[in-house]
Amino acid sequence: MSALEFDRVSFTYAGASSPVLLGASLEVPEGAFALLVGATGSGKSTLLRLAKPEISPVGDLVGDVRALGESVRTLDPLASARAVGYVFQNPDAQMVCDTVWHEMAFGLENLGVPEREMRRRVAECCNFLGIEPWFRMRTAELSGGQRQVLALASALVMRPRVLLLDEPTSMLDPLAEKNFLALLFRANRELGITVVVATHTPAPMLDYATCALALEGGAARGVPLAELASWSHDIACVSGTFDPRFGAESARNSRSHAAIAADDVWYRYGRDGRWVLRELDLAAGEGEVRAIVGSNGCGKSTLLTVLAGMLRPARGRVRNAAAASQALLPQSPKALLSRETVIDELMEWSRAGGYGRAEAGAALGRLGLAGAAERHPYDLSGGQQQLLALEKLLLVRPRLLLLDEPTKGLDRAARERVARRLISTRDEGTTILVATHDTGFVRAVADSVSLMFDGGVTVTEPTDEFFANSWLW
Amino acid sequence: MAPGRPIPFGSLHAVVPATLLAGTTLLSMLAVQPVHVVLSLVGALSFSLLVRGVRATARGLAWQLPLLALVCLANPFFSASGSTLLLKVGPRSVYAESLACGATMGALMVAVVLWFEGAATVLTQDRLLALSPGRARSLPVVVSMASQLVPQMLGRARTVRATLGACTAAGERGGLRDQLVRTSTMLLSWSLEDSVERADAMRARGWESGMSRTCYRLERFRGRDAAALAGIAGLLALCAACAWTTCASWRFYPTMSGIGPWWAYLPWTVLVALPGLASVVDRFPAVDRFPGSNCQPVGVDSLTRGICQPRADCQRNGGRP
Incomplete structure (x- = not known):
């Protein structure tokens, strides 16, 4: 039976x-x-x-x-x-x-x-x-x-x-x-x-x-x-034009040139809580895509929020040269979606971003949602909501982009689309920090990888070197 | 409650500490007599220190003690009675009896608050729900869902605000009113969307399947619970009788008198000390039935006869642990 x-x-x-x-x-x-x-x-x-x-x-x-x-x-x-x-x-x-x-x-x-x-x-x-x-x-x-x-x-x-x-x-x-x-x-x-x-x-x-x-x-x-x-988890490599002079090596050697840097940052939720971040040092250069990997609960999301200035470190300091032009994609895209229709969602920040309906329409085309402009964002699938929220951020052309699990719930084609979009954004000079578990996506887009463990950054290496040396990832 | 600390009355059914603490709090509220109130305050304070810890109790006392002082000092202005004149404030006379009455009322309020705080620590939501009547079988689910909703919405509100605040490239955030409207609209949509999925998850597991719901109870009512409950009920009855006697004879005005015999306070002393004593007892490990041995008992027979069989590591070390 x-x-x-x-x-x-x-x-x-x-x-x-x-x-x-x-x-x-x-x-x-x-x-x-x-x-x-x-x-x-x-x-x-x-x-x-x-x-x-x-x-x-x-x-x-x-x-x-x-x-x-x-x-x-x-x-x-x-x-x-x-x-x-x-x-x-x-x-x-x-x-x-x-x-x-x-x-x-x-x-x-x-x-x-x-x-x-x-x-x-x-x-x-x-x-x-x-x-x-x-x-x-x-x-x-x-x-x-x-x-x-x-x-x-x-x-x-x-x-x-x-x-x-x-x-x-x-x-x-x-x-x-x-x-x-x-x-x-x-x-x-x-x-x-x-x-x-x-x-x-x-x-x-x-x-x-x-x-x-x-x-x-x-x-x-x-x-x-x-x-x-043969359906490899890896997605097609999206070649970029990242200039290593401004990348991880340079940022490590000269923190003063980093687009964003965290020095000996400690953070915990509540006075009696455990330290979520401890002795954390991180520096990313301008126009760099940095992947942050680590197990669930290791503090990746907290780190992004601290770097964005939304949480104040208990000790240490964060220097952010792009504090006035940054954007954060949270784990749940619903924290960004506030309008009644998809097109209104993309137009919400049009005045600050200096774009119009034509650009929003083009973004809809890129998302494959040209026929869904008048639908409620919640009527889209989880993956489509994720893409919509990301596109909303990219339309305002931030200099610093902080992404928390941007490929969660996306199929391979959508992940490749996101990878290409991020690479083109990086080529315009945007610094991108991506907290993710998606190693295939990391291989495709990241210039360097930082491994988080026990509240700190254990190792930061160029992507190829990181995966070549890694036993687990 | 401090993490890792054993829960007082953890070995008894929730109905036992619930009866003890409810009875003690109720009698504390009714027995407006200085000796009863002082004993109740000492009992509640020690119970709070033991189950909630020094820091939490001190944080509470930071507003409770000024409240006590306020009630104490304010009472002479509402009830200018007594025979021992202490001072005159304008046209009002302040008598020692009036101050004592105010102090008693203030101490009673603090004691009751401390009893409630201690009870809230000991009687967790799980344990309270175990007391729900058999016919209200959906009540634990409703309470459980409601208790998750508020912290979840607060957490999401923080996420929404932090996300918007972090998106500085999107320009000005707008006024406070606009932000509140935006956040509340988003939270409402988010919760409604979640509720659809949660309703599916509930139906997928048989909710509204037409069967009469049964109830999984984490705690079972045993013989020792019945014995403890009977003992507590007897003690509460004795305390009520003694308190009735002492409160009936006590007078604040015109002079404080009628304190009653000392033995009438003994049951009350035992009652208010009982919650604290129980939490102290729960901190100590059970007495080792096999002193001097690290070996594990095997089977019921060996337990009754006190015989144990060495573990492999014991045998290797000639019986030494």
Whole structure:
């Protein structure tokens, strides 16, 4: 029996003119670890949601979707919750309760599982995933990796036979991603749960996957895993014209010529908090693209905020020659999106940036959103929101650009587009600092790389040298 | 509460400390008598020092002690009664009895605030929710979500303001009113968007599936909890009876009199000392049942007979740990 089966399925969102799925047929055998790949907006999330009737999108569905041999149209919410688990992309938005134990028990409480059985399931799931040490912690205190493991645990504790995951590792650093995938693999092999993962970066999952499907033009086709192996995480190298005289070496040797420099910076949130930044030294030259890498929670985002002057260091100092002409892209693009339409969003800073509707229209074209000018920014996909926020910043031509995970949730084509855009911005003399986990993107755009650890910058090297010397990255 | 410090009453069901602290606070509010108030203040202060730490207690006292002094000094101007004239301020006479009454009221307020602060530290949200009635099974989820919303919105407001502030290339930020409107609009949209995804996450895990919800309780009510609860209820009843006697005989005006027998304060002393004592006891590790040994007991039989089997490392070292 197939765990999941789509038979000539077409789906059109309510109000949309064209279908997102068009005659998609696929079959995932029981016990498989299946990858669902495709570009941003290709319909991966829609396809997964259609297999879960309680969260399926509103629109016209043609064809038959079957989960464990039963049509999902006849599945009531209770049966669906028991049979099919779902893990969402954003670990923050899917947390319902404020403590780990309560989050794990939430689904079982909804299913009316008796307390004795609930205790057993929670205990076993905690043992299986190694959650016991943080069982009584508050969800707000967990790291990004722990949150996503908790999301997995909250689904597994209900003992589903099929587990659907929508871009579950897109917000994790490489190490947290490997840990998460290892747990997912164990659930697949040891518990026999069928796993279907939608992703546009399949490379880290190839060791675990048993089959793969690609969504293209609304249709699904089987893809040999060997073919996906050639989908390297790296993106095409975008050559630049960076002048090393103004780069990392020069900045290290002569801090007075750096566009931005931090000397012995210490920072912590609250008097009794741990030091997030300590003894941090960093200098970036004018027209340099500097990548800042490090694990989740190592202080990359805090560093960008301190460099932008929005947090005052407890000790040390920051010298920023471009303080009057800088821009910051936060991890969540929603912190920048404040207007009712996409075009209004791009025009918000037109007076200060000295540009008009023509430039904004050209930017829409670059984003591939020429037909979406009057849509609300929140109606765009997560990746499109990210691109829109970045383009909004680039339109005002800042001299210093601080980017926090700019490629989060983007597919390969979009990442390449961002890389090209940043290189052209750098060539105009803008200094760019990028905090990211995306090593492929770093290889393509960065002139130098700084590795953060224990609150400080452990090493800064030119990109090629950094990767040549690195054991991990 | 200082991090890493054991939670007082952590080994008992939440209903036990909740009853003890609620009863103590209630009796403290009702027993307006100097000796009761002083004992309650000492008990509350020591409890606060033990569970909240010196720094947090001192920060609280920084506004509580001036409040006590204010009530003490203000009372003679509202109630100019008594027999021991201390001084005259214009047409008003200040009597020692009136000052003492004000000091008692002020100390009572401080004591009650300290009891509440200590109780809030000991009875975490999790433990309080464990006390919710069985029929209100969705209440813990509602409270849990609401408690996350405010810090999350405040954090996002900081992010939005910091992002806008960091984008100096975008020109002037606009007036305070414009910034407030912009930030609040963004936060509202952001929260609404999140709520859609969270609602999906809830439905995907069986919310509104039609089943009657059950409840996972982190703590179980055991025999020792019942015994502790019975003891506390008895102590509270005894204290109430004694306090009734001593408060009925006590007079502030015209002269302070009727303090009552000393033994009538003994139950009250035990009651107000109990929360602090419990937190001290919780700080000490359990008595080692196998003194002098680093070996682990094996099975129930060996526990009852006091026999233990050496670990591999013990065997290698001739039984030495």
